[in-house]
Amino acid sequence: MKNYSVAVLSGDGIGPEVMEVTLPILETVGKKFGFSFTFSHAPVGGIAIDTKGKALPDETVEICRGSQAILFGSVGGPKWESLPPNEQPERAALLPIRKIFGLYANLRPAICYAQLIHASPIKNEFIPQGFDVLVVRELTGGIYFGKPKETVQTETGERAVDTMVYTTEEITRITHIAFKAAQKRRKLLHLIDKANVLETSILWRKTVKAIAAQYPDVTLQFMYVDNAAMQVAKSPTQFDVMLCENMFGDIISDEIAAVTGSLGMLPSSSLAEGSFGLYEPSGGTAPDIAGKGIANPIAQILSAALMLRYSFQEETAALAIEGAVKKTIEQGYRTGDIYTEGMKKVGTKEIGQIILQNL
Numbered sequence: 336m337k338n339y340s341v342a343v344l345s346g347d348g349i350g351p352e353v354m355e356v357t358l359p360i361l362e363t364v365g366k367k368f369g370f371s372f373t374f375s376h377a378p379v380g381g382i383a384i385d386t387k388g389k390a391l392p393d394e395t396v397e398i399c400r401g402s403q404a405i406l407f408g409s410v411g412g413p414k415w416e417s418l419p420p421n422e423q424p425e426r427a428a429l430l431p432i433r434k435i436f437g438l439y440a441n442l443r444p445a446i447c448y449a450q451l452i453h454a455s456p457i458k459n460e461f462i463p464q465g466f467d468v469l470v471v472r473e474l475t476g477g478i479y480f481g482k483p484k485e486t487v488q489t490e491t492g493e494r495a496v497d498t499m500v501y502t503t504e505e506i507t508r509i510t511h512i513a514f515k516a517a518q519k520r521r522k523l524l525h526l527i528d529k530a531n532v533l534e535t536s537i538l539w540r541k542t543v544k545a546i547a548a549q550y551p552d553v554t555l556q557f558m559y560v561d562n563a564a565m566q567v568a569k570s571p572t573q574f575d576v577m578l579c580e581n582m583f584g585d586i587i588s589d590e591i592a593a594v595t596g597s598l599g600m601l602p603s604s605s606l607a608e609g610s611f612g613l614y615e616p617s618g619g620t621a622p623d624i625a626g627k628g629i630a631n632p633i634a635q636i637l638s639a640a641l642m643l644r645y646s647f648q649e650e651t652a653a654l655a656i657e658g659a660v661k662k663t664i665e666q667g668y669r670t671g672d673i674y675t676e677g678m679k680k681v682g683t684k685e686i687g688q689i690i691l692q693n694l
């Protein structure tokens with residue numbers, strides 16, 4: 336029997352409780368389709384700071400290296416907010432993990448399900464069928480990692496520098512991912528940039544335009560990021576795949592996630608060359624509801640489905656999980672975040688059980 340090794344990094348806040356209902360779902364789907372898992376748990380984020388003195392301990396990195404994929408919960412919380420920014424769980428865990436494992440392709444699907452449009456802050460008449468947009472974000476380049484990156488003392492104060500830098504190579508590999516994704520979807524790709532101002536954006540446009548010839552079935556459009564921010568808030572239905580450099584993708588993916596109205600439903604994947612990837616919910620640690628057993632575990636469960644699809648090529652099993660989630664929503668089960676009058680309100684464990692039964 337095939338066995339897949341997974342590093343399980345539950346992290347902080349609601350991370351552990353949503354992970355707890357996700358692992359049995361993976362095991363069940365494995366039994367059904369003939370594979371098994373070895374889960375290796377390791378601390379990350381605030382809990383790792385508290386127990387090991389560091390948000391991303393070396394042992395955790397080693398456990399990830401020895402695994403075929405990382406299933407990630409979420410990190411951070413008020414307890415660690417007073418630390419210097421580069422020691423805080425989010426930054427000190429996520430940025431190095433992305434760099435160490437070369438996770439350059441961040442896929443963030445933002446789906447607003449027709450049954451859940453009431454949760455969206457957009458007037459429902461503008462999104463009668465909901466919407467389905469995929470943000471493809473470059474994750475290991477740009478202003479996040481460019482050098483120089485420093486703060487230096489000057490005669491009058493301080494001077495801080497961040498550097499946005501991209502190479503043709505970095506743009507090319509993520510662009511192919513975006514075009515291939517568009518081919519499997521509605522065949523529309525928007526490059527989100529700031530080519531009226533930034534050199535890097537001009538290189539993005541030139542590179543993406545040249546690659547477009549290899550994907551004649553996909554329509555390519557360009558949009559400035561400021562306009563894109565406005566369009567996402569007004570009419571997200573116009574988008575299919577949005578390709579973004581690192582920081583624009585950070586901002587646009589949060590915005591589009593927010594307009595779905597159900598952040599607790601959104602998974603994401605960060606992929607390296609080959610089949611290694613990190614899979615995590617798009618939402619955060621939700622410290623306000625952590626430990627209460629009411630968090631929505633669907634984002635974590637759907638992240639596990641993405642892991643089956645992209646790291647293990649178990650498409651049928653991934654579809655089975657996604658189908659079970661869809662059925663659960665159709666049956667009217669809702670956690671608090673997506674609850675409306677007349678639906679069946681359930682907690683984290685209960686909705687996990689129902690999804691398991693639907694499998």
Ligand code: IPM
Pocket residue numbers: 425426429430585
């Ligand atoms: C994200 C987060 C991170 C990012 C932070 C915590 C470093 O906002 O995953 O989107 O900016 O990439």
Ligand code: MN
Pocket residue numbers: 585586589
């Ligand atoms: Mn972000």
